[in-house]
Amino acid sequence: MTDLELRPIDLTEFPAFHRTLAEVFGETVRDSERERMAGVFEPERSLAVFDAGEIVATAGACTRDLTVPGGPRPVAGVTAVAVQPTHRRRGLLTELMRRQLTDLRERELEPVAALWASEGGIYRRFGYGLAARQLTWQARGARIRLRPDAPVGPGRVTLVPPERARPHEMAVYDALSPATVGFLTRPGRWWDRRFADPEDQRGGATPRRHALHTEPDGTVTGYATYRTKQSWATSWSEGAQGTVQVEDVHATTPAAYAALWTFLAGIDLHPRMTRALGPLEDPLTQLLADPRALAAEVFDSLWVRLVDVGRALAARTYRVPVDVVLDVRDEFCPWNAGTWRLSGDASGATCERTSDPAGLTVSATDLGAVYLGGPTLTQVAAAGRVGGPAATVSAVGLAFSGEDAPWCPEIF
Numbered sequence: 001m002t003d004l005e006l007r008p009i010d011l012t013e014f015p016a017f018h019r020t021l022a023e024v025f026g027e028t029v030r031d032s033e034r035e036r037m038a039g040v041f042e043p044e045r046s047l048a049v050f051d052a053g054e055i056v057a058t059a060g061a062c063t064r065d066l067t068v069p070g071g072p073r074p075v076a077g078v079t080a081v082a083v084q085p086t087h088r089r090r091g092l093l094t095e096l097m098r099r100q101l102t103d104l105r106e107r108e109l110e111p112v113a114a115l116w117a118s119e120g121g122i123y124r125r126f127g128y129g130l131a132a133r134q135l136t137w138q139a140r141g142a143r144i145r146l147r148p149d150a151p152v153g154p155g156r157v158t159l160v161p162p163e164r165a166r167p168h169e170m171a172v173y174d175a176l177s178p179a180t181v182g183f184l185t186r187p188g189r190w191w192d193r194r195f196a197d198p199e200d201q202r203g204g205a206t207p208r209r210h211a212l213h214t215e216p217d218g219t220v221t222g223y224a225t226y227r228t229k230q231s232w233a234t235s236w237s238e239g240a241q242g243t244v245q246v247e248d249v250h251a252t253t254p255a256a257y258a259a260l261w262t263f264l265a266g267i268d269l270h271p272r273m274t275r276a277l278g279p280l281e282d283p284l285t286q287l288l289a290d291p292r293a294l295a296a297e298v299f300d301s302l303w304v305r306l307v308d309v310g311r312a313l314a315a316r317t318y319r320v321p322v323d324v325v326l327d328v329r330d331e332f333c334p335w336n337a338g339t340w341r342l343s344g345d346a347s348g349a350t351c352e353r354t355s356d357p358a359g360l361t362v363s364a365t366d367l368g369a370v371y372l373g374g375p376t377l378t379q380v381a382a383a384g385r386v387g388g389p390a391a392t393v394s395a396v397g398l399a400f401s402g403e404d405a406p407w408c409p410e411i412f
Contacts, residue, residue, distance in 0.1 A: 003051070004049050004050065004051050004056075004092075005049070005050040006047060006048070006049050006050075006095060006096070006099060007047070007048065007050070008043060008044060008045070008046050008047060008048070009043055009046050009048050009055075010043055011043050013048070013055070014034075014038060014041060014043065015034065016054075016055050017046065017048055017055055017058055017080075018033075018034045018037060018038075019055075020048075020055045020056065020057075020058055020082060020084060021058050021080050021082045023084070024058075024082035024083065024084060024085070025082065025118070030198075030200055030201070032196075032198035032200055032201065033198070033201065035196075036193055036196045036198070037080075037193075039189050039192050039193055039196075040062060040189050040190055040193050040412075041060070042060070042061070042062060042063060045060055045061040045062070045063070045076075046058070046059070046060045046061075046080070047059045047060070047096055047099060047100060049083075049087070049092050049095070049096065051087065056083070056084040056086065056087045056092070057082065057083040057084065057087060057092040057093070057096060058080050058081065058082045058096075059078070059079075059080060059081045059082075059096040059097070059100055060078070060079050060080040060081075061076045061077060061078050061079065061100065061104075061113070062076075062077040062079055062412055063076075063077075063110075064077045064184045064185060064190075064412070065184065065185040066112070066114060066182070066183075066184055066185075067177060067178060067179070067180055067181050067182060067183045067184075068112075068181060068315065068316045068371065068372060069181060069316045069317050069318070069319070069372070069373050069402055070315070070316045070317030070348075071178055072177070072178055072185055073112070073315045073316070074109075074110040074111075074112075075110050075112050075113065075114050075184075076100075076104055076109065076110040076112070076113040076114070076307070077113075077114060077115070077184070077412045078100065078113050078114065078115035078305075079115065079116075079412055081093070081096065081115070081118075093122075094126075097126040097332075098332070100113075101113065101126070101127075101305070101307055101332070101333055102333075104307045104308075105307055105308055105333070105335060110307065111306070111307050111308040111310075111311035111312040111315060112304060112305065112306060112307060112312050112315070112371070113128075113304070113305040113307055114131075114302055114303065114304050114305070115128065115302075115303050115305075116301065116302065116303070116408075116411045116412070117300065117303055120300050123303050123305075124365055125332070126305070126332055127305050127306070127330060127332045127333055127363075127364045127365050127368065128303040128304065128305045128365065128368055129303065129304055129305070129365045129366055129367065129368030129369030129370070129371070130300050130303055130369050130375070131302050131303060131304040131368060131369055131370075131371055131372045131374050131375075131406060132182050132280075132300075132301045132302035132372055132374050132405070132406040132407060132408050133280050133298050133299065133300055133301055133374070133405070134276070134277050134278060134279075134280065134298070134299050134300075134301040134407075134408075135275075135278040135279060135280050135282055135296055135297075135298060136274075136275065136276045136277070136278065136296065136297050136298075136299060137274070137275050137278065137294040137295055137296035137297070138272065138273065138274045138275075138294075138295050139272070139273050139274075139293050139294050139295060140271055140272060140273075140293075141244065141264075141265045141266070141267070141270060141271050141272060141273045142265075142271060143290055143293035144261065144264070144265035144273060144288065144293055145265070145288070145289045145290065145293075146258055146261065146262060146287045146288065146289060147287060147288070147289045148289075150258045150287050151253075151254040151255040151258050152255060152258070152259075153215070153253065153255030153256065153259065154215065154216050155213050155214055155215045155216070155221060155255065155256060155259060156213070156214060156259075157211050157212070157213050157214075157224075157259055157260060157263040158211070158212055158214060159209060159210065159211055160210055160211075160212055161210070162195055162197070162208070162210055164210075165210035165212060165223065166191065166195060168212055168220040168223060169210070169212075169223045169225075169248075169250075170186070170191060171220065172220060172221070172222060172223055172250050172251070172252060173186065173250060174186075175252050176250055176252065180404075180407065181372050181373060181402055181404065181406040181407070182301075182302060182372060182406035182407045182408040182409075183407070183408065183409070184408065184410055184412065186410075194410075202227065203229075204229055205227035205228060205229040205245055206227050206228050206229070207227070208225055208226070208227055208247070209225065209226050209227065209228070210223065210224075210225055211223060211224040211225075211226070211260065211263060211264075213251060213256040213259050213260055221251060221252045221253045221255075221256040222249075222250060222251030222252060222253070222256030222257060222259070222260050223248065223249075223250060223251075223260070224246065224247075224248060224249045224250075224260045224263070224264060225247040225248040226244055226245055226246045226247055226264060227244075227245045227247070228242055228243065228244055228245070228267065228270050229242060229243050229245060230242040230269065230270070231243075239269075240269035240270070240271070241271065241272065242269050242270035242271070242272065243270060243272040243273065243274060244264055244267050244270045244272070244273045244274070245274050246264060246273060246274065246275040247277075248409065249261065249264070249284075254283070257283060257284075257287075258287055261284055261287065277301070277408075277409050277410075277411070278409075279405065279407040279409075280298065280405040280407065281404055281405045281407075301407075301408050302372070302406070302408040303368070304368040304369070304371050304372065305364075305368050306336065306364050306367050306368050306371065307333065308335075308336070309328055309330070309336040309340060309351065309364060309367065310340060310351045310352060310353070311351075312351075312367075312371070313340070313342050313344075313349065313351040313367070314344075314348075314349050314350050314351040315349075316349065316371070317344065317345070317346050317347065317348060317349065318344040318345055318346065318349060318399040318400065319346065319373075319398060319399055319400070319401055319402070319403075320345070320346075320395075320398050320399050321344070321345040321399070322342060322343065322344055322345070322349075322395070322396055322399035322400075323341075323342070323343045324341070324342055324359045324360060324392065324395075324396050325339055325340070325341050325342075325354055325356045325357065325358045325359050325360075326339065326340050326341075326342060326358060326359070326360055326361075326362055326367075327339050327358035327360065327361040327362070327387075328340060328362060328363070328364055328367065329361065329362070329363045329364065330363065330364035332364075333364065336364050338353065339353070339354050339355065339356065339357075339358050340352065340353060340354065341353075341354040341356060344399070358388075359388055359389075359392050359396075360386060360387065360388035360392055360393065360396060361386065361387035361388060362377075362380075362385070362386050362387070363385065366380045366385050366386065370397070370400045371400075372402065372406035373400060373401050373402025373403075373406060374402070374405055374406045376397045376400070376401055377393055377396055377397030377400055378393055378394055378397045381393045381397075
């Protein structure tokens with residue numbers, strides 16, 4: 001970092017910040033994307049490395065709430081992390097991460113940070129654990145047929161323009177968010193970003209479509225957003241080969257969820273369907289008549305970092321009562337290292353420093369991995385990353401576990 005300057009940017013420097021980010025990610029610098037990002041950008045939470053006045057590395061954080069076991073809690077949404085190829089292997093990323101986490105701790109901001117990684121092998125060395133995964137799949141629409149006993153209701157699906165869809169989509173999402181571990185709250189500016197639909201970012205597909213599921217009394221109980229992309233086979237016998245690109249499917253009732261998928265699978269002239277960022281334990285897999293209909297892949301999604309172990313572990317609730325002393329290992333954020341007594345249950349928790357002997361030894365990275373209740377502590381221990389008696393691992397792991405796999409449907 002000799003002769004380099006690391007500091008937040010001001011708004012006049014945002015175009016250069018965005019240009020560096022776009023170049024590192026191999027994207028064309030577009031005014032539409034810069035404007036979309038500017039709507040949620042927080043310059044006071046940004047970091048940039050300057051070399052002779054030019055931005056060569058970036059990082060940022062957004063102020064959000066993340067639903068954890070127990071409800072929504074403040075989280076630093078780490079984003080816009082990039083290093084120019086001219087400055088690789090010089091420790092810039094490490095310095096950005098260290099400065100960001102140190103600032104969070106010293107300013108007593110969010111005790112937890114979370115991010116989506118551009119590459120899966122980057123962030124564990126900075127103490128981030130893989131806390132949630134996503135299901136991405138493709139299918140022939142004709143195979144997306146629901147079981148005969150799938151729930152059916154009196155509601156109907158209608159297509160509406162974005163401006164009419166927005167308040168209803170917000171209401172459905174807000175109803176689901178507080179109880180769905182992994183969901184992020186969406187302030188108005190984040191909904192603005194969600195509804196932005198510049199043509200140069202559609203990849204040749206249509207504008208975003210909005211489908212609402214409405215009950216006879218007018219209550220909207222679900223919505224789907226999607227695009228279509230048409231292609232035609234060279235043979236007349238094969239005809240249209242269009243694809244339905246599913247983005248969001250959210251519903252507050254099982255019947256609405258089933259109806260939305262039935263609608264999406266039945267769009268004429270589009271026999272293919274894709275879905276990214278889906279839940280790992282998607283109810284759709286239980287609704288399908290043919291469980292092999294989805295050609296699915298599982299990828300990482302949300303990575304979680306406990307910035308302040310004591311505050312972070314005290315911020316969530318626990319499935320069953322737990323009282324354990326943890327010997328936490330944390331080389332990157334050494335203020336977390338040492339022994340902590342965690343006591344909690346479904347109503348709340350405390351986590352304080354203690355001199356009592358430890359029952360388990362675990363890294364901050366792996367505490368981040370189990371923080372949302374996704375991977376279990378038993379699974380982490382099976383990989384050789386937890387020290388302690390098997391019975392203690394099992395009991396503490398049950399306390400950390402969740403009823404459903406965490407799901408974050410939004411890249412930030």
